[in-house]
Amino acid sequence: MGSEKRVKISVQNLNFYYGDFHALHDISMDMYENHVTALIGPSGCGKSTFLRCINRMNDLILGTRVEGKLLLDGKDLYDPKVDVVEVRRKVGMVFQKPNPFPKSIFENVAYGLRVNGVKDKKFIAHRVEESLKMAAIWDEVKDRLHSSALGLSGGQQQRLCIARALAMEPEVLLMDEPASALDPIATQKIEDLIFELKKRFTIVIVTHNMQQAARVSDYTAFFYMGRLVEVDTTDVIFTRPKEKQTEDYITGRFG
Amino acid sequence: MLSRKQKDFLVKSIFFVIALVSILILFLIMFYLFREGLPIFEVVSVKDFLFGRYWYPTSDPPAFGIFPLLVGSIYVTALSTLIAVPLGVMTAIYLAEIASPALRNIVKPIVELLAGMPSVVIGFFGMVVVAPFLQNYLDLDSGLNLFNASLMLAFMSVPTICSISEDAIFSVPRELKEGSLALGATHFQTIVKVIIPASLSGISTSIILGMSRAIGETMVVLMVAGGAAMIPESIFDPVRPMPASIAAEMAEAPFHSNHYYALFAIGIVLFLFTLAFNMIADHISHKYRQVGAATL
Numbered sequence: 001m002g003s004e005k006r007v008k009i010s011v012q013n014l015n016f017y018y019g020d021f022h023a024l025h026d027i028s029m030d031m032y033e034n035h036v037t038a039l040i041g042p043s044g045c046g047k048s049t050f051l052r053c054i055n056r057m058n059d060l061i062l063g064t065r066v067e068g069k070l071l072l073d074g075k076d077l078y079d080p081k082v083d084v085v086e087v088r089r090k091v092g093m094v095f096q097k098p099n100p101f102p103k104s105i106f107e108n109v110a111y112g113l114r115v116n117g118v119k120d121k122k123f124i125a126h127r128v129e130e131s132l133k134m135a136a137i138w139d140e141v142k143d144r145l146h147s148s149a150l151g152l153s154g155g156q157q158q159r160l161c162i163a164r165a166l167a168m169e170p171e172v173l174l175m176d177e178p179a180s181a182l183d184p185i186a187t188q189k190i191e192d193l194i195f196e197l198k199k200r201f202t203i204v205i206v207t208h209n210m211q212q213a214a215r216v217s218d219y220t221a222f223f224y225m226g227r228l229v230e231v232d233t234t235d236v237i238f239t240r241p242k243e244k245q246t247e248d249y250i251t252g253r254f255g
Numbered sequence: 256m257l258s259r260k261q262k263d264f265l266v267k268s269i270f271f272v273i274a275l276v277s278i279l280i281l282f283l284i285m286f287y288l289f290r291e292g293l294p295i296f297e298v299v300s301v302k303d304f305l306f307g308r309y310w311y312p313t314s315d316p317p318a319f320g321i322f323p324l325l326v327g328s329i330y331v332t333a334l335s336t337l338i339a340v341p342l343g344v345m346t347a348i349y350l351a352e353i354a355s356p357a358l359r360n361i362v363k364p365i366v367e368l369l370a371g372m373p374s375v376v377i378g379f380f381g382m383v384v385v386a387p388f389l390q391n392y393l394d395l396d397s398g399l400n401l402f403n404a405s406l407m408l409a410f411m412s413v414p415t416i417c418s419i420s421e422d423a424i425f426s427v428p429r430e431l432k433e434g435s436l437a438l439g440a441t442h443f444q445t446i447v448k449v450i451i452p453a454s455l456s457g458i459s460t461s462i463i464l465g466m467s468r469a470i471g472e473t474m475v476v477l478m479v480a481g482g483a484a485m486i487p488e489s490i491f492d493p494v495r496p497m498p499a500s501i502a503a504e505m506a507e508a509p510f511h512s513n514h515y516y517a518l519f520a521i522g523i524v525l526f527l528f529t530l531a532f533n534m535i536a537d538h539i540s541h542k543y544r545q546v547g548a549a550t551l
Contacts, residue, residue: 055437062356089439099430102453112438115448161434168438 008033008172008202009054014068016049018061023049025227026068031219036194036203038217038234040210042249045223047206051174054204055091056084072172089116092170096177098157100149100164105132105141108149108160112168127167134200135163136193155186162193166201173197175205179212191216210250214238222246288526292519295319304520310484310495312504312514319517323484325524327401327494330487331480332470334405335412339469340462342409343416347458350417351424352446363421370414378478381407386479395491397481402490404480408472412465419464423457424450460540467532471525473498497521 009031016024024046031037039047052058053070056077070077077087089112100108109128118124128145132138137159141152149160158178165173175194179187194203194216207213213220214234221231222245230237230246241247257265295304299319307320346366350359385406386398427450435445451458481493482503495503501518508514 057433057437060433060436085439085441088437093433093437095430095434095437097430099428099434101431101434101449111435111448112440115435115438115440115444164434164438 005032005035007031008073009204010069010071010074012069012071014050014053014066014070016046016053016058016067017065019063023226024053027228029221029228029231031202031204033202034198034200035218036198036205036216037219037221038213039204039206039221039223040208040213040249041223041229043208046226047221047223048176050223051176051204051206054172054174055088055093057093059084089168090170091172091174092165092168093174094158094162094165094176094178097181098154098161100152100157100160102148102150104146105149105152105160106145109164109167112164116168128163131163131167132160134166134197135159136189136196137163153186155182155189158182158186158190159193162190162197166197170201172202172204175203177206177208180208187212210252222249224249285526288519288522292516292521292523295513295516295520298513298516304517305524308486310500312508312517317513319513321497321500321517321521321524323486324495324497324500324521326486327480327484328470328496328498328525328528330401330490331404331408331476331494331496332466334401334490335408335469336462336466338405338409339412339416339465343413343461343465344420344458346413346417347420347424347461348446348451351421352442352450363418366414366421367418370418372411374411374472374474375478377407377411378475381475381479389491393491397493399479399481399493400491401480401487401494404476404494404496405490407475407479408469411472411475412469415468416461416465419461420454420458423454423461426457427453456539460536463532463536463539467529467536470496470532471498471529473502477502497525501525 007030011027011029011031014024014027015022027050039051041047049058053066054072054077058064058066066078072087072090076082101111103111106128109131110124113124113127129138129142132141137156140156141160149157152160158181162173162178179190182190191212194205197203198218205213205217217234219231220234220237222229222237222241222243224245230241230243232241237246238250241250299307304319304321305325306322307318308322309318309320310323311318350363350366354362381403382399385403389395389398389400389403431449431453432445435449436442440448476496477499480496480499482495482499483493484495484500485492487494501521504514505518508518
């Protein structure tokens, strides 16, 4: 890790509530530009909730509340003046289950551009191709761009969803267990992809798979019971964690 | 005492017989419909029956052309669909996507209860409230006409359309909706571009079932359609849809007369219409069922 790293996302004393349930306790951490930050921890520890705070996806759930600050390039995403649609254009997301729209492969990738008012057909076609290439799926779909995305395999669908997010040229890419529904070969492809993508984007990934976190990430944050237990470089977390809880989890003694 | 096995067999047999009887009776009714309706085609050809422009079953010589009745039914159904679809589908979108869950839980059952409103009540309302209103404000000869009947039928099909569409829209997976919003789409764009296309088969099914309800409905059209067996030139002309003809004339048609056979034949036509609607609805809901994350 070079010394030129820049803070992309800064989280300061973030608290999150589902109604009366206090789901995230006082989270503070930084995430760096062009680096991959992995969020790990047992089920229900709040890592996905935290991820969904970064593109304000939790706004959709009734009765949720956020306290504290979540800064993207120094600007608070939860400032009342911030347009949530604008946030989601900058912060793309790939979900746990591949969720292509019941449309053609081309239209899936073009969707984000179209809803954001891009009309230029040449530009859209160019961006679709570029995104599909970046997501390493172009060769598999270039001859059937106009057939339904639902005919693709699970792994292909997930890479299509990544392409769909990339087409928006987001600054940050959130990935919520993007490989959990995939077989090992498809998982391998997604992991290789993450390695390529971090050259252009800041990536935050939630994963249940410890090896995956170790393989793809530069930083790892360990969450437990809605609290951030420890965050450091992946190397440190996996070899000499400061907290006993982290060590126990990493070595598989619980969770 | 019966053994456990014998009891089991007995229970199965009872259910089988009951199921058989109810299906058999429906088949017998269908058989009867065809037996009593088909003889009219010895007097008049199928083409003249369907496309003949004059329905004078009691004149001498009688004319058995049901074209005016057929057109009356089709117009009334089409116009009522035109009114009911925007109302029903938009209400469904509101309930499934925009209304708070609390409001949805109150309004949805109410809409479904409205489906149980007796048609005679709706007909009565059309007769004593809507008809005078149309007559006075639009300066018509009679408020009992195609438009009034369509409006009343629309109110009858709105609950069907709304309820089934709402189920379809509500069952669009949350992942699809989130996928769209995560790409920077607004809620409205998400509804139009993702949620409606994903629930289109359910919405289409609801529309066709609503139409099937409208075309077979008898009491409302008997009361408010005006009853004139002529091809309407405007939506404010009176019409005599097929079910209204059957209901109005069956009592006075002599048993096994040509008039009697003709009315049954109208019943066959009506039956074929609703059968077709239901088959189309069934086809759409099965064939266009989506796979993968978009499964309805």
